[in-house]
Amino acid sequence: MKLTQKDxxxxxxxxxxxxxxxxxxxxxxxxxxxxxxxxRMFLIRAAHEGRLPLSPNLALQIxxxxxxxxxxxxxxxxxxxxxLFAKAKxxxxxxEFLPASLRELDERIHESGNISGEENENRLLWRQNLExxxxxxxxxxxxxxxxxxxxxxxxxxxxAVPQSxxxxxxAAGLRFDTLGAEEWCCGYPLLAAGLPVDEVLERNVARVKAxxxxxxxxxxxxxxxxxxxxxxxxxxxxxxATELVAELIREGAISFKEMNKxxxxxxxxxxxxxxxxxxxxxxxxxxxxxxxxxEMESNHANxxxxxxxxxxxxxxxxxxxTMADNRLTQAQSLEVDAIVSSCQQCERTxxxxxxxxxxxxxxxxxxxxxxxxxxxxxxx
Amino acid sequence: MDDSQxxxxxxxVGEDRLLTSPEDLFCYSYDSTQMPLHDLPGAVVVPLSTExxxxxxxxxxxxxxxxxxxxxxxxxTGGTIPLPDAVVMDLSRMNNILEIxxxxxxxxxxxxxxxxxxQAEVEKKGLLYPPDxxxxxxxxxxxxxxxxxxxxxGLKYGVTEDYVLGLEVVLPTGEVITxxxxxxxxxxxYNLTGLLVGSEGTLGVVTKIFLxxxxxxxxxxxxxxxxxxxxxxASAVSSxxxxxxxxxxxxxxDQTTIxxxxxxxxxxxxxxxxxxxxxxxxxxxASIADEISQVSEICRSQGxxxxxxxxxxxxxxxxxxxxxxxxxxxxxxxxxxxxxxxxVPRDKLATIVKEIGDIARRHDLEVAVFGHAGxxxxxxxxxxxxxxxxxxxxxxxxxxxxxxxxxxxxxxxxGEHGIGIKRKHLLPRKAGEAAVATMRAIKxxxxxxxxxxxxxxxxxxxxxx
Numbered sequence: 001m002k003l004t005q006k007d008x009x010x011x012x013x014x015x016x017x018x019x020x021x022x023x024x025x026x027x028x029x030x031x032x033x034x035x036x037x038x039x040r041m042f043l044i045r046a047a048h049e050g051r052l053p054l055s056p057n058l059a060l061q062i063x064x065x066x067x068x069x070x071x072x073x074x075x076x077x078x079x080x081x082x083x084l085f086a087k088a089k090x091x092x093x094x095x096e097f098l099p100a101s102l103r104e105l106d107e108r109i110h111e112s113g114n115i116s117g118e119e120n121e122n123r124l125l126w127r128q129n130l131e132x133x134x135x136x137x138x139x140x141x142x143x144x145x146x147x148x149x150x151x152x153x154x155x156x157x158x159x160a161v162p163q164s165x166x167x168x169x170x171a172a173g174l175r176f177d178t179l180g181a182e183e184w185c186c187g188y189p190l191l192a193a194g195l196p197v198d199e200v201l202e203r204n205v206a207r208v209k210a211x212x213x214x215x216x217x218x219x220x221x222x223x224x225x226x227x228x229x230x231x232x233x234x235x236x237x238x239x240x241a242t243e244l245v246a247e248l249i250r251e252g253a254i255s256f257k258e259m260n261k262x263x264x265x266x267x268x269x270x271x272x273x274x275x276x277x278x279x280x281x282x283x284x285x286x287x288x289x290x291x292x293x294x295e296m297e298s299n300h301a302n303x304x305x306x307x308x309x310x311x312x313x314x315x316x317x318x319x320x321x322t323m324a325d326n327r328l329t330q331a332q333s334l335e336v337d338a339i340v341s342s343c344q345q346c347e348r349t350x351x352x353x354x355x356x357x358x359x360x361x362x363x364x365x366x367x368x369x370x371x372x373x374x375x376x377x378x379x380x
Numbered sequence: 381m382d383d384s385q386x387x388x389x390x391x392x393v394g395e396d397r398l399l400t401s402p403e404d405l406f407c408y409s410y411d412s413t414q415m416p417l418h419d420l421p422g423a424v425v426v427p428l429s430t431e432x433x434x435x436x437x438x439x440x441x442x443x444x445x446x447x448x449x450x451x452x453x454x455x456x457t458g459g460t461i462p463l464p465d466a467v468v469m470d471l472s473r474m475n476n477i478l479e480i481x482x483x484x485x486x487x488x489x490x491x492x493x494x495x496x497x498x499q500a501e502v503e504k505k506g507l508l509y510p511p512d513x514x515x516x517x518x519x520x521x522x523x524x525x526x527x528x529x530x531x532x533x534g535l536k537y538g539v540t541e542d543y544v545l546g547l548e549v550v551l552p553t554g555e556v557i558t559x560x561x562x563x564x565x566x567x568x569x570y571n572l573t574g575l576l577v578g579s580e581g582t583l584g585v586v587t588k589i590f591l592x593x594x595x596x597x598x599x600x601x602x603x604x605x606x607x608x609x610x611x612x613x614a615s616a617v618s619s620x621x622x623x624x625x626x627x628x629x630x631x632x633x634d635q636t637t638i639x640x641x642x643x644x645x646x647x648x649x650x651x652x653x654x655x656x657x658x659x660x661x662x663x664x665x666a667s668i669a670d671e672i673s674q675v676s677e678i679c680r681s682q683g684x685x686x687x688x689x690x691x692x693x694x695x696x697x698x699x700x701x702x703x704x705x706x707x708x709x710x711x712x713x714x715x716x717x718x719x720x721x722x723x724v725p726r727d728k729l730a731t732i733v734k735e736i737g738d739i740a741r742r743h744d745l746e747v748a749v750f751g752h753a754g755x756x757x758x759x760x761x762x763x764x765x766x767x768x769x770x771x772x773x774x775x776x777x778x779x780x781x782x783x784x785x786x787x788x789x790x791x792x793x794x795g796e797h798g799i800g801i802k803r804k805h806l807l808p809r810k811a812g813e814a815a816v817a818t819m820r821a822i823k824x825x826x827x828x829x830x831x832x833x834x835x836x837x838x839x840x841x842x843x844x845x
Contacts, residue, residue, distance in 0.1 A: 013712070015414070015711055015717060017412050017518075018515070019517060033408060034406075039407040042407060046406050051406075055402075057401055077708070078712050
């Protein structure tokens with residue numbers, strides 16, 4: 001696995017001090033040096049130096065990193081583990097040691113346009129139970145293009161998220177549209193696997209351009225982060241749902257009835273550490289009367305990954321589950337009624353952990369909470 | 381290692397806790413020491429009990445393989461770097477806090493407990509475990525014991541050995557002994573606890589540690605002072621102690637460090653200052669306000685330009701940022717940072733810092749110094765590129781000169797990082813031949829087959845000093 005000189009220099013910044021180890025969620029789950037950022041950096045270095053041959057086991061070590069970037073928060077050397085893992089994964093993905101589950105994911109996305117390999121028309125199903133259709137029927141370009149994302153549009157248990165956001169935008173008088181069955185996977189799982197994304201990006205860019213919208217909002221932080229960092233600039237402002245909703249609240253376009261709920265907020269990796277959006281969701285929670293926020297021990301930039309990122313679920317379900325259990329345990333130490341997050345993958349992962357642990361502590365998306373507060377619906 | 385040896389190890393720890401994949405072996409071939417790393421161990425075992433540790437040591441003597449005990453692998457002198465084909469014994473999963481005894485103010489822990497985690501637990505009970513090495517978020521208590529780790533609180537509170545009441549140890553030959561115990565005072569027989577603390581994993585594998593705790597001080601106050609010259613800062617350090625104020629932290633940073641921290645963090649630090657002192661006092665709320673005023677006055681009278689006392693916890697955090705930012709700032713200057721350390725009598729502080737500067741300049745190298753001014757323990761940090769052989773040769777040469785200068789001032793080649801591999805060649809120079817011979821005799825008595833962490837502390841026999 002050959003890196004460029006620049007990347008090799010970057011690895012040399014690693015002092016092997018080990019400060020990254022206490023916060024790495026995979027190390028917490030697996031308890032061994034090779035499952036730590038320090039260990040993985042050394043393995044990549046050894047592979048580059050020709051001392052360690054590429055193998056399925058080495059590939060597994062690299063892919064077990066979920067790219068949560070908690071290591072980058074504590075690293076004294078400022079090592080760009082994000083870039084190094086991306087390069088290492090690209091080097092592996094081009095060869096025979098790409099894990100089979102990721103090769104299959106690649107095929108599904110390119111054949112069907114989504115992560116689950118089902119008919120892309122299924123992306124229309126979440127809208128069926130809405131009171132009124134959400135897409136524009138006239139020729140005027142929408143104010144906002146709502147990029148729904150695979151999880152929200154294809155996993156029925158997540159339908160409440162796009163439904164809630166649609167209702168919020170409607171109530172605020174925003175004209176919005178979606179790409180419907182023409183929406184393709186944003187490309188994040190491919191990037192996380194080190195696989196090429198050009199085709200996927202091109203398709204989505206063409207369709208968003210065709211919509212005429214000047215604002216794109218995503219409720220999924222992975223879609224949001226991918227659009228912001230990897231998509232070309234097409235003159236469209238890219239927002240996460242929490243940023244849009246916080247803006248609507250500031251403008252007075254939404255108002256709330258009183259709720260009575262103690263919640264904690266789980267910062268998703270892709271929204272927090274990767275996109276630096278920590279305050280918009282907290283501003284929303286603050287704006288809802290009667291909602292009390294209690295922070296978990298690991299919050300903001302120190303937030304603990306839910307275990308749902310970086311294709312880990314496809315690759316190593318047990319590891320993913322252990323990390324989810326660890327995060328749920330943190331939330332359970334607080335006396336809260338619910339966990340609120342802003343990522344449908346985090347919500348899925350944490351709710352699955354609650355089911356496994358037979359816990360009543362459910363996770364809901366912040367837009368669901370906003371919608372409940374708007375209509376005065378009784379919190380569950 | 382051959383299959384029959386591996387299967388005997390698997391018999392002790394089980395297949396799951398015997399690691400032999402190349403990926404695992406590579407990950408146990410390093411610690412935090414910056415040095416060329418070529419050798420892979422033969423295997424890694426991860427014991428969960430004293431019995432498994434003892435059985436491994438017995439097997440090591442029977443089959444004649446080396447055992448390298450390891451906590452978190454964050455040492456700075458190569459203490460856990462394996463020989464080829466050695467068995468690394470990873471103690472990080474023996475990580476239970478066995479007891480915190482609030483009546484006796486003691487605790488019992490397994491060696492793999494992380495220092496910070498232990499400190500957090502005792503602090504919940506209003507108690508304090510003072511030794512605070514900079515690596516405390518990741519270093520293990522077993523590692524702290526092996527190296528007799530220090531930290532910022534060393535001047536006022538002492539170091540690891542001052543808090544170890546007793547140990548359970550597996551000797552290199554496999555016997556299990558207990559030294560000391562929970563008593564405040566215990567002089568039954570030789571002080572084996574004292575011998576073992578700081579023995580760098582060469583005289584025994586620690587499997588339980590009995591620690592002393594103290595009540596948490598009521599309050600803490602933080603301040604920083606910037607001085608035009610290093611001499612002024614050093615004089616302030618002496619004057620503070622002469623005034624019988626013993627701060628709980630008394631850290632110094634030289635100008636090079638200040639400049640790089642400012643470049644990295646933009647805190648508005650005075651970059652023409654010769655040195656910075658970070659000073660903390662802790663104790664009863666009633667007295668520390670007076671103490672910190674006294675210290676500020678002393679700093680001003682010794683020529684400090686800028687003196688800031690934190691008025692709140694938030695401000696204290698901000699003041700500590702410069703010192704906390706020292707390592708991150710220096711680590712970004714060049715690909716490699718070599719964190720060295722020396723120890724001098726406190727009154728020689730300014731002299732050694734200036735000599736380090738001169739030596740570095742003569743060898744065309746950049747060195748930044750920060751450290752524990754209160755106890756004379758300093759960290760000269762080299763900013764180099766370990767792939768540049770020529771530069772590394774100059775670094776080694778300059779380091780020898782720094783050690784010679786340190787010894788000439790009555791100092792020591794190590795205050796807290798230990799001998800390990802890195803300072804083997806210097807030990808005879810510092811301790812003298814007779815003392816080293818005594819140490820060797822003890823080692824031979826306890827480890828006749830030289831299986832426990834060989835190649836550390838002592839030069840191989842017959843190698844000239």
